[in-house]
Amino acid sequence: MYGQELKDSLQHLIEHFEEEAVPDYGRYVKEPARANKNGVQYIPRRVANPRVLAGIAIVGALTALSLVWGIKKTLQG
Incomplete structure (x- = not known):
């Protein structure tokens, strides 16, 4: 990429x-790592991926519903 295309893209x-280059979540979104002349002094805690957490919750709910449905069906017949 060069010339006018580069200028337009920049x-x-x-x-x-903010919309395209800054992530929605992550370790460094809310606070940066800190360093000085001695090196890295602080790294923020890891942040869980909200999509993974939502996926785990959905799978857990579906598993629980399946178990309840299976137990109910077994007791009925």
């Missing part, structure tokens, strides 16, 4: 940086 990035 201008687009400048205008839409």
Whole structure:
């Protein structure tokens, strides 16, 4: 990429940086790592991926419903 395409793309990035370049979640979204002349002094705690947590919750709910349905069916017949 070069010339006018590069200029247009950089201008687009400048205008839409928060939406396109900053992640929604992650270790460094809310606070940065800190370092000084001695090296890294602080690294924020890991942050769980909300999509993975939602997936685990859905799978757990479906498993529980399946178990309840299976037990109910077994008791009925």
